[in-house]
Amino acid sequence: MDANRILLKLSGEALAGDKHQGFDEKTVLEVASQVKKAVDEGKQVAIVIGGGNFWRGRTSENMDRVKADQIGMLATVMNCVYAADMFRTVGLKTRIMSPFVCGNVTELFRKDEAVSALENGEVVFFAGGTGHPYFSTDMSTVLMAIEIEADVILSGKAIDGVYDSDPKTNPNAKKYSTMKMKDIVDQQLGVIDLASAVLAMENHMPMLLFGLNEEESILKAMTGKSNGTYIEA
DSSP: OOOOOEEEOOOOHHGGGOOOOSHHHHHHHHHHHHHHHHHHOOEEEEEEEEOOTTOOOOOTTTEEEEEEHHHHHHHHHHHHHHHHHHHHHTTTEEEESSOBBBBBSEEEEHHHHHHHHHHTTTTEESSTTTTTTTTOOHHEEEEEEEEHHHHHEEEEEESSSSEESSSSOTTTEEEEEEEEEHHHHTTTSSSSSSHHHHHHHOOOOOEEETTTTTTTTTHHHHHHHOOOOEOOO
């Protein structure tokens, strides 16, 4: 995998570490140090972060879905503000862009500005999802990757790739080293949501799913040394 411009997707839980909620500074600094090594080697890195360390959808059936999704969008903004500041402490320059006005906390996404920042060695965080309810951060990840013309999406997961069955319950589960996005769509494998997989397939956006908990997993993924599953578009 030869990729120069990368869209890195991290779950909100990844920022929480073993605490599972909020932020774990040690964990985020470890992520930042790996990204810095990649940027120092000339990689252009944009990042989307989920909001699951703060909010995971409606808390009850009485809550309006739109409002619940809006809270989730704001959770991703908080995550990006925190992560961007932690990245700054390791010597990286960062920008936070969102699809909606958020005071002076973020700036409105513009493709030309985002690409220019990436070319200047800045790490660009895309906060706020798509700006609309009913869309997951998987969708905003694929959408932003397409818009900035990324070479690949790197998606850090709790599991180290795509398997033919659940490796937690089947010790003989087979892991795929490569597969096609069409297989994800046709078999509805659930590694990303179906609408996002279709968008990636139609726009020829490849993806690498890798285990986030492995040592230097992000750096390995960015330098083509990961043993995750590469999904051809």
